[in-house]
Amino acid sequence: MASIGVFCASSQRLDQRWLDLAHELGLEIARRGHELVSGGGCVGMMGAVADGARAGGGRTYGVIPQSLVDLEVADTKSDELVVTDGMASRKTMMIEKSDAFITLPGGLGTLDELFEVWTTGMLGLHRKPLLLLDADNFYGGLLSWLGTLADQEFVRPSALALLMVSRGVGESLDLIEASLLGA
Template identity: 80%
Template sequence: MAGIGVFCASSQRLERRWLDLAHDLGVEIARRGHELVSGGGCVGMMGAVADGARAGGGRTYGVIPQSLVDLEVADTKADELVVTDGMASRKTLMIQRADAFITLPGGLGTLDELFEVWTTAMLDHHRKPLLLFDADGFYAGLLDWLRGATRHEFIRPSAMSMLLVSRDVSEALDLVEAALLGMARQ
C-alpha cells in the first residue's frame, strides 16, 4: 500500500464534473489498496476525493492548518487528521507521508503544492513520483509554458521528465504505480 498525496481545489463553487473526477480518483486509490493523503479539507474537490476514498473502503490521512479548522472545513471523517500551525508545515507533512503525488485541477494553492513537491524532488530531497492530471486540457496552457521554459533552458529536461501527465483516472494510477515499482527496484 502506498500513500497517494492528492493536491486539488477546495473551492465550493465548482462544476459537478470536477467533484465527480475527484471522487472517482478517491475510489480508484482505495480500490487499488492505497491510502489517500490529502490537505484535510471536507469541501470542494478535496472533500470529494476523501469521500471517494472512504466510499471505496480506503484509509484517509488529512493534514490541515488550524486556520482552516477554525473555518470549519476540516475533514473530521478522516481516519487520521493532523492539525498544523500553517500551510508550510502542512505541505512538509504531506510530502513526508505520501509516496507519490497526483495534482488534480485547482488554483493557486494547488499550483503551490505541485511546485513545492516538484522543486523538492528536483533538489533530490525525495524521489517520489508526481503526476499532473490534465482533465479536459485543464493544464494545457501550463504544460505549454513548461515546455517553452524547458526549450529556453529555464527548466532542466530532467525536471520535465519527472512530471507524469495523464487525463484518465486508471491510467494516472497505472503510471504512478509503475513509477513506484521502478523506484523500488533501484
C-alpha cells in the same frame, strides 16, 4: 499499499465534473488498496476525493492547518486528521507522509503544492513520483508554457521529465504504481 498525496481545489463553487473526477480518483485509490493523503478539508474537490476513498473502503489521512479548522472546513471523518500550525508545515507533512503525488485541477494553492513537490524532487530531496492529471486539457496552457521554459533553458529537460502527465484516473494510478515499482 502506498500513501498517495492528492492536491486539488477546495473551492465550493466548482462545476460538478471536477467534483466527480475527484470522487472517482478517491474511489480508485481505495480500490487499488492505497491510502489517501489529503489537505484535510471537507469541501470542494478535497472533500470529494476523501469521500470517494472512504466510499471505496480506503483509509484517509488528512493534514490541515489550524486556521482552516477554525473555519470549520476540516474533514472530521478522516481516519487520521493532523492539525498543523500553518500552510507550510501542512505541505511538509504531506510530502513526508506520501509515497507519490497526484495533482488534480485546482488554483493557486494547488499549483503551490505541485511546484513545491516538483522542486524538492528536482533538487534530490526525495524521489517520489509526481503526476499531473490533465483532465479535459485543464493544464494545457501550463504545460505549453513549461515547454517554452525548457526551450529557453530556464528549466532542464530532466526536471520536466520528473512530472508525469495523464488524462484519466485509471491511467494516473497505472503510471504511479509502475513508477513506485521501478523506484
